[in-house]
Amino acid sequence: MSLPLFVIFAALLIVSALGVILQRNPVRSALSLVVTLFLLAVVFIFLEAHLVALLQIVVYAGAIMVLFLFVIMLLNLQSEPVEVGRVGLRFAAAAAGSLFALQLIWVARAKGFLAGGMNDGLPADFGSTTVLGEKLFTQYLLPFEITSVLLLVAIIGAVVLAKRQVN
């Protein structure tokens, strides 16, 4: 995958991620997050993770974000008011966030575990459904079954929590 294309998508990702946290209207934040998820799915395809990219679009952008938008519409959320007298706080937040990111980047560049591998040839079915399914049902069978129990518990919990109390 070529470097200029990666830089373009990285810049778009950062812009849309900033759009998630900086916009005052929650619907616009949700839509910015949908754009971020789609761009991330494209980056996953660049990294030869085809099934994961598909699942990102279908599950994350197609189900979880729709759930978020339903809740925002259900609660009829308005835009956040501009907070008065806190301009200094915004600069402090931006400075702290940049410091945090620089710290992580410094650690990422300092170590020597980044030797090669990205340009080597891959097996032809890397990232395909077959190989992922094979690993999921043989080596990772126990987490898979536990995840199904987790989903059941989440469904029951969500229904119980959101049910209207009949007194």
Add this chain to the structure above:
Amino acid sequence: MVPVTYYLVLSAILFAIGAVGVLIRRNVIVIFMSIELMLNAVNLLFVAFARQWHAMDGQVIVFFVMTVAAAEAAVGLAIIISMFRGRETTNVDELNLLRW
């Protein structure tokens, strides 16, 4: 070609943006969305390393992270709905029942 450091840097920036979003926003749903942004930054990291070391295990972990994120989003939003019914606010400063 793109060395894996570039993916690390991008993931770090996305994670930092999500963390700042959790800290500075007062709307509880936007806080949730920033948490999802952090989870996606970690997914990007896993997939990048799966590509580097030619191991599909990274993508299997991403599969599980996505599942857990879906379950967590469903339960979290149900909690928000039930709190909103009682208090009519999504400002996280006013949801302070557990505060001392």
